[in-house]
Amino acid sequence: MSIGIVSPQIMHFPEPLPLKNGTSLADYMLMYETYGTLNADKSNAVLVCHALNASHHVAGVYADDPDNVGWWDNMVGPGKSLDTDKFFVIGVNNLGSCFGSTGPMHTNPATGKPYGASFPVVTVEDWVNAQARLADQLGIAQFAAVMGGSLGGMQAVAWSMMFPDRLRHCIVIASTPKLSAQNIAFNDVARQAILTDPDYHGGDFYAHGVVPKNGLRVARMVGHITYLSDDDMAEKFGRDLRSGEYQFGFGIDFEIESYLRYQGDKFSTYFDANTYLLITKALDYFDPAKDFGGDLAKAFANTKAQFLLASFKTDWRFSPERSREMVQALVSNKRRVTYAEIDAPHGHDAFLLEDERYMKLLREYYQRVWAEIALEECA
Amino acid sequence: MSIGIVSPQIMHFPEPLPLKNGTSLADYMLMYETYGTLNADKSNAVLVCHALNASHHVAGVYADDPDNVGWWDNMVGPGKSLDTDKFFVIGVNNLGSCFGSTGPMHTNPATGKPYGASFPVVTVEDWVNAQARLADQLGIAQFAAVMGGSLGGMQAVAWSMMFPDRLRHCIVIASTPKLSAQNIAFNDVARQAILTDPDYHGGDFYAHGVVPKNGLRVARMVGHITYLSDDDMAEKFGRDLRSGEYQFGFGIDFEIESYLRYQGDKFSTYFDANTYLLITKALDYFDPAKDFGGDLAKAFANTKAQFLLASFKTDWRFSPERSREMVQALVSNKRRVTYAEIDAPHGHDAFLLEDERYMKLLREYYQRVWAEIALEECA
Numbered sequence: 001m002s003i004g005i006v007s008p009q010i011m012h013f014p015e016p017l018p019l020k021n022g023t024s025l026a027d028y029m030l031m032y033e034t035y036g037t038l039n040a041d042k043s044n045a046v047l048v049c050h051a052l053n054a055s056h057h058v059a060g061v062y063a064d065d066p067d068n069v070g071w072w073d074n075m076v077g078p079g080k081s082l083d084t085d086k087f088f089v090i091g092v093n094n095l096g097s098c099f100g101s102t103g104p105m106h107t108n109p110a111t112g113k114p115y116g117a118s119f120p121v122v123t124v125e126d127w128v129n130a131q132a133r134l135a136d137q138l139g140i141a142q143f144a145a146v147m148g149g150s151l152g153g154m155q156a157v158a159w160s161m162m163f164p165d166r167l168r169h170c171i172v173i174a175s176t177p178k179l180s181a182q183n184i185a186f187n188d189v190a191r192q193a194i195l196t197d198p199d200y201h202g203g204d205f206y207a208h209g210v211v212p213k214n215g216l217r218v219a220r221m222v223g224h225i226t227y228l229s230d231d232d233m234a235e236k237f238g239r240d241l242r243s244g245e246y247q248f249g250f251g252i253d254f255e256i257e258s259y260l261r262y263q264g265d266k267f268s269t270y271f272d273a274n275t276y277l278l279i280t281k282a283l284d285y286f287d288p289a290k291d292f293g294g295d296l297a298k299a300f301a302n303t304k305a306q307f308l309l310a311s312f313k314t315d316w317r318f319s320p321e322r323s324r325e326m327v328q329a330l331v332s333n334k335r336r337v338t339y340a341e342i343d344a345p346h347g348h349d350a351f352l353l354e355d356e357r358y359m360k361l362l363r364e365y366y367q368r369v370w371a372e373i374a375l376e377e378c379a
Numbered sequence: 380m381s382i383g384i385v386s387p388q389i390m391h392f393p394e395p396l397p398l399k400n401g402t403s404l405a406d407y408m409l410m411y412e413t414y415g416t417l418n419a420d421k422s423n424a425v426l427v428c429h430a431l432n433a434s435h436h437v438a439g440v441y442a443d444d445p446d447n448v449g450w451w452d453n454m455v456g457p458g459k460s461l462d463t464d465k466f467f468v469i470g471v472n473n474l475g476s477c478f479g480s481t482g483p484m485h486t487n488p489a490t491g492k493p494y495g496a497s498f499p500v501v502t503v504e505d506w507v508n509a510q511a512r513l514a515d516q517l518g519i520a521q522f523a524a525v526m527g528g529s530l531g532g533m534q535a536v537a538w539s540m541m542f543p544d545r546l547r548h549c550i551v552i553a554s555t556p557k558l559s560a561q562n563i564a565f566n567d568v569a570r571q572a573i574l575t576d577p578d579y580h581g582g583d584f585y586a587h588g589v590v591p592k593n594g595l596r597v598a599r600m601v602g603h604i605t606y607l608s609d610d611d612m613a614e615k616f617g618r619d620l621r622s623g624e625y626q627f628g629f630g631i632d633f634e635i636e637s638y639l640r641y642q643g644d645k646f647s648t649y650f651d652a653n654t655y656l657l658i659t660k661a662l663d664y665f666d667p668a669k670d671f672g673g674d675l676a677k678a679f680a681n682t683k684a685q686f687l688l689a690s691f692k693t694d695w696r697f698s699p700e701r702s703r704e705m706v707q708a709l710v711s712n713k714r715r716v717t718y719a720e721i722d723a724p725h726g727h728d729a730f731l732l733e734d735e736r737y738m739k740l741l742r743e744y745y746q747r748v749w750a751e752i753a754l755e756e757c758a
Contacts, residue, residue, distance in 0.1 A: 120627070179608060179618070181616040184618070184635050185612065185639055188635070189639070192593075195629060214576075218571055221567070222568045225564045225568070236560075237505065239559075250501070252568075253663065257563065
């Protein structure tokens with residue numbers, strides 16, 4: 001059952017947020033949504049962290065926009081794997097994003113103009129600090145779980161390291177402890193497409209009344225290829241021709257071209273170009289082992305949470321091997337860790353899609369989390 | 380030993396060339412180079428077909444440009460795997476390319492203006508037909524071998540199917556019988572980057588005195604990622620930072636970014652945008668099984684050559700699996716086929732690089748080809 005109609009909320013933070021780049025962000029806002037009910041001892045809260053192009057809108061729909069279904073609605077809701085009849089779930093839009101929290105299109109109080117490209121390059125750790133302040137305001141000292149897929153998984157990992165006492169469980173899906181050179185390369189192609197689009201105007205395109213659509217479109221197309229598996233693409237599109245014959249021109253021949261261009265076009269109408277640049281940088285910069293001479297085990301040494309990691313066999317963006325690195329680092333620290341490698345055909349995107357084994361895994365894990373909480377309440 | 384100084388030659392073809400798209404190309408020229416000496420019975424000729432961004436300049440250097448070394452100079456030369464002391468080797472620039480053969484920047488005799496985007500979308504089969512006419516002019520009835528890597532390998536395959544009596548051996552390296560949806564998708568990203576660059580001007584950028592540099596640059600960057608293996612990139616660049624610290628901006632942080640942007644910049648100064656579009660289309664369209672209901676074995680049924688196929692384990696653009704499909708189709712036709720899967724770390728690019736086992740494989744194969752020729756000469 002879907003959670004039905006939900007409403008986003010906004011919280012204002014007047015205290016400056018110190019950032020990893022050495023500056024700070026004054027006077028910011030976070031857009032968030034909650035589902036379910038916080039219990040009396042505030043022990044049933046789950047924070048869901050979003051990935052590149054998602055938002056605080058994790059589940060449900062809006063009264064005035066009934067087709068706008070939350071990005072993890074298949075996971076979060078009454079009776080679902082993350083059961084909102086039991087848990088109080090929070091989705092929060094990250095700083096620098098373009099869905100309501102303070103970002104590049106908002107006014108920089110210091111200049112009275114939109115931040116544009118001058119919005120600070122925020123990191124996963126900055127986001128976690130901002131999320132922690134939201135938790136403070138909501139009176140949540142400790143989350144039952146912090147959970148995320150892909151870039152969201154990086155945030156869950158950072159939570160476990162930065163605030164070891166503030167989460168019982170850390171749920172990390174289709175993620176990685178750091179991007180590879182190839183991952184960074186794809187991100188940089190996307191950034192270069194945006195940065196060199198004449199309509200980008202050095203990030204101040206808002207003032208020019210234009211959007212670097214072509215750059216965003218190419219950025220999304222290349223990103224999208226990395227989200228799908230080769231096999232899945234072969235199965236869904238193969239070499240199917242749109243009109244049955246080669247066109248001998250540069251329009252659309254193959255269905256895969258039509259699909260990707262459509263995805264790119266759609267994305268370019270709603271996503272902010274500066275946000276795309278910022279979020280890919282947050283991905284590139286995440287590397288918790290960096291401060292420990294590259295030793296991931298040391299980076300996990302002060303964590304206290306229990307961990308669930310899951311990866312997907314056909315994910316070539318963040319392959320199972322990358323999850324296993326984290327599992328290894330956790331095991332070497334004697335952390336309690338559950339790991340599942342799911343044989344789903346959909347590549348990186350699998351973390352967002354329906355898959356019986358995947359949903360069952362999360363359902364059973366959350367039942368365990370719930371049993372722990374219930375036991376403590378009885379005690 | 381390098382072959383030393385070489386000179387390109389040009390041949391004019393006044394007869395129209397019928398093309399697969401239903402039109403024909405009138406009055407075209409082919410730029411080519413030859414190395415070694417054609418023997419008396421013209422049985423020692425080897426045609427080397429080039430891939431996306433290469434040319435007729437296979438080996439040696441030019442007197443006035445001593446740093447411009449041929450793209451397969453490590454393979455072709457006196458005493459090398461393809462030994463020019465024995466074989467007469469021909470490199471030919473394909474139609475639509477930008478290195479001397481008739482292409483989009485040349486004048487369309489029908490309009491008196493550069494072809495631009497109106498240059499016909501040529502195919503692998505069209506190239507092979509043009510190459511066959513060159514062979515006719517050079518008096519070569521049958522090649523000892525036709526050889527190519529990647530897109531060059533597709534031309535060798537097409538030769539074996541279109542002119543079964545005109546080659547003894549077909550040497551196909553790091554190639555595929557057709558592009559996958561993912562391959563096409565990457566090509567289309569590259570094309571969209573070029574087509575949407577305002578400096579492309581619908582293909583008539585020559586008249587505007589500009590070049591769609593930004594589009595070409597992004598096209599090359601994304602292409603280049605697919606030429607390298609993930610492991611090789613990790614080994615060469617990893618997460619190395621250019622200045623040791625994160626810059627918190629959109630300049631260069633990582634060495635891989637610096638490398639790719641450099642490759643993109645360089646490429647955009649010398650490669651023609653219309654050619655890039657054309658050649659990626661030739662790649663997309665190649666699919667000899669298409670006329671046989673997708674049955675590759677049937678497509679190979681009328682071939683007569685002996686085959687050598689080689690693939691590289693870390694090549695994820697045209698993986699070993701794609702070569703094995705061709706081997707299977709040849710075996711089912713009872714063709715004589717040698718297949719090697721080389722454990723080189725360099726991804727698709729490995730076909731251009733020095734590797735002892737790879738060079739030895741080709742050396743020994745060509746020794747066999749030579750022995751056959753020598754035997755016939757004695758007979």
